[in-house]
């Protein structure tokens with residue numbers, strides 16, 4: 001017997017692949033007007049290849065938000081593709097044929113059942129970015145950046161990465177048929193190394209941190225003809241990441257939560273969400289109310305927390321950076337001043353947690369809610385506990401934690417941590 005009540009068209013729309021999914025935006029893709037330097041304010045033309053402004057400032061993409069206010073409705077968003085490309089008018093890609101999508105975005109926003117109750121947060125949610133392609137939120141930024149490379153006809157790209165961005169870039173470059181050059185620390189999680197090899201990227205392992213990888217890319221890119229996709233040195237990764245901000249608004253029916261916990265390495269996701277909130281307000285989609293933005297770092301690498309506590313506008317290079325959360329091992333972020341500004345303007349804070357606290361909190365998140373998080377997600381849970389305990393946050397506030405990656409990408413590290421707790425059950429990985 002048929003089930004006439006099922007809206008099969010909707011189901012089909014959810015399941016469609018990239019070309020038919022994006023076709024609903026084929027007439028009205030981007031409304032980009034120009035790029036603007038976040039330091040000196042200089043205007044840069046759209047339609048040209050850009051890295052930083054001459055003054056060294058990262059460039060931010062600007063759109064015709066006034067036109068969108070009159071011609072685009074937030075009510076139409078659910079008719080778009082079930083991916084971050086439903087926000088195509090506020091993304092920089094102009095040609096549908098250039099969009100390189102593996103289904104990134106529209107990640108679940110999960111209401112916690114037990115974790116919030118145990119920590120004393122009555123309205124606690126997890127935005128689970130671990131279900132993105134390549135297992136982390138880096139997919140959003142790299143989908144957008146590699147799409148722009150495809151649009152500009154760029155053939156070779158290079159990235160310094162703490163790990164997950166490397167895996168994401170390798171995947172999207174493979175999907176685009178672009179040559180990928182990856183520079184990452186020799187001790188990145190095994191998954192990051194393997195995914196880059198599997199997707200055919202050229203991998204250079206570096207005895208050092210992401211900052212050392214960045215220097216190597218900068219030194220070689222001109223001679224090699226690589227386009228550099230370093231965090232914020234390339235203006236479009238942030239545009240993909242900002243869709244985390246659009247989605248949380250849409251998923252809460254255009255009411256932003258009271259607080260957002262974000263694990264902060266380079267800080268691009270946090271800056272991106274802040275930008276998304278400004279854009280949405282300009283289009284009349286949300287009010288001027290903002291969540292308290294909470295930048296979470298590791299005690300072993302906490303330059304933003306240090307600058308925040310010292311009341312400084314910029315951070316200093318954090319010596320001997322070390323943490324199990326590879327994505328947080330960023331000793332100096334190019335966009336530190338933008339992170340600090342957003343955190344301060346929002347009435348939020350910056351807070352560090354230890355590796356042990358983030359691993360324990362990650363295990364609590366997994367066993368309470370079934371969400372097997374990256375250590376970066378665990379760090380946010382540990383930070384939440386601290387801010388509830390010291391009264392910075394109230395039990396009734398609506399709080400969202402961003403779990404930026406899947407725990408499946410950190411199996412060796414997590415295994416070590418659970419072994420240290422005496423949990424093994426006689427497991428053998430001899431044939432793994």
Ligand SMILES: Cc1ncc(COP(=O)(O)O)c(C=O)c1O
Pocket residue numbers: 136138162163164165231263264265266267268269270326327328374376404405
């Ligand atoms: C899982 C994970 N979380 C958070 C971060 C930090 O990202 P952002 O540069 O947006 O601060 C990274 C960066 O590598 C990451 O891989």
Ligand SMILES: [Zn+2]
Pocket residue numbers: 037038039040041042053054055056057
């Ligand atoms: Zn400038």
